[in-house]
Amino acid sequence: MALNFDIRRSEYVTNPVLRYIGYGVIALLLSVVHVVFLRFMQVSSVTPDLLLILTVFIAIFEGQFTGMIAGFLCGLLFDVVSTDVIGTNALAKTVAGFVAGYFYRENHGMQFVGSFNFLLVVALSGFFHNLIYSFFFIKPMQVSFWLFFLQYGLAATLYTTVAALFLMLYVNRRRD
């Protein structure tokens, strides 16, 4: 089934319940991958945010409302597994889903994700996500907010956008 998975005609696409369950499973897997395996992709302590890409993906496919809920739940999940302060990632990813939801066009999700516009939306959402996250992350530290954001926030945004490129290319190829 997996080998012949057709993303356009699959039951996973047409049945919303199965789709949402699929999003949940993917979110769980990505959060574990993030915590366990992303250290291999770490560059100067910066890693791509896979759950942010998923949030943007859901917001573009399902709309702003679902994107925000998905962002909140993905962030909450990440807060739990990463031992971060619970609520920081939830807030940041809610805002990211809200921003990405503005680019929702019904039944045009595949075209959008398979284009470079998807990368721009990931970059824009990542920017707001990291802006909010940096603010709460450095709050208990004696570090300049802007210095931290420019050093790590923008780098994380760029890295996440680069990681989203693989999803874009994959969807683009499937679409063709």
Add this chain to the structure above:
Amino acid sequence: MRGLIEFVVRYRNYITLSTLVVMSFSLMSIGNLSDLGGFRAVIVGSIGWIQSAFSWIPNPVALKSENTALRELNLQLAVEVARSRQAIVENATLRNLLRLPQYTDYGLIAADIVGKTTTEQRNYATINKGKADGVREGMSCINDAGLVGIVIGASDHYAVLELLINRDTRVSAKVLRTRVDGVIQWEGENILVLKNVPRSLDVQRYDVIVTSSYSSKYPANIVIGKVSSVEDEPNSLFHRVVVQPSVNFSTLEQIFVVDARPDPERINLERKIDEPARPKQTP
């Protein structure tokens, strides 16, 4: 009511955003591991278990940075070890020096060697104590091993010593065991020679040589060294007594200036009587 429903439907995204933001802040206010109790602990424990299960996979980037950090640490530790070794040696030296005042009747002024000069086999050392500290020209210098030299010049805060291993140095000395007198003179490198010892007198290897009370420059009974060999030179009436200085001049760092100067009355009297025949160097 209908208006309210229409309002909620119309602005549901903003209302949802506001609600989620408020929920996030609420969670942040209680958000630490202990407040959430066992649930999060179970999650963290599970993640830790998964992480440990995959910990065998090497991470080249982390290994490289770890290697760099370990190299830096290794360098720092090597420097620390060198410092510790130096401190141990210095500590031992200072402990010996601290014991010295118990065995001498003279007042002692502790000083550090801050410079050494060698000019045509004339070895001098500069110390960091001077007239302001009570150091005066003509005072002898010793350390825990024995005689070091004599102060030949002093400024307010520094003084220059003529070391025992100096071509111009002459020290009136005696063999501690047999009280045989002679004059100590440096013959280069690390060799002192006790001169003017007739062949008929008893001097043996390992005899201790100390300063004589005949000396007008040095206090009596300060160790100079040990006899390392006794040679009988052909066509000579005297022994050639080679003495190994007890002070290691190559590692000399701390000394004491003996707060005692030659009695001027004695020097004047001796000078007055011996004026016509007095040699240039007084032992």
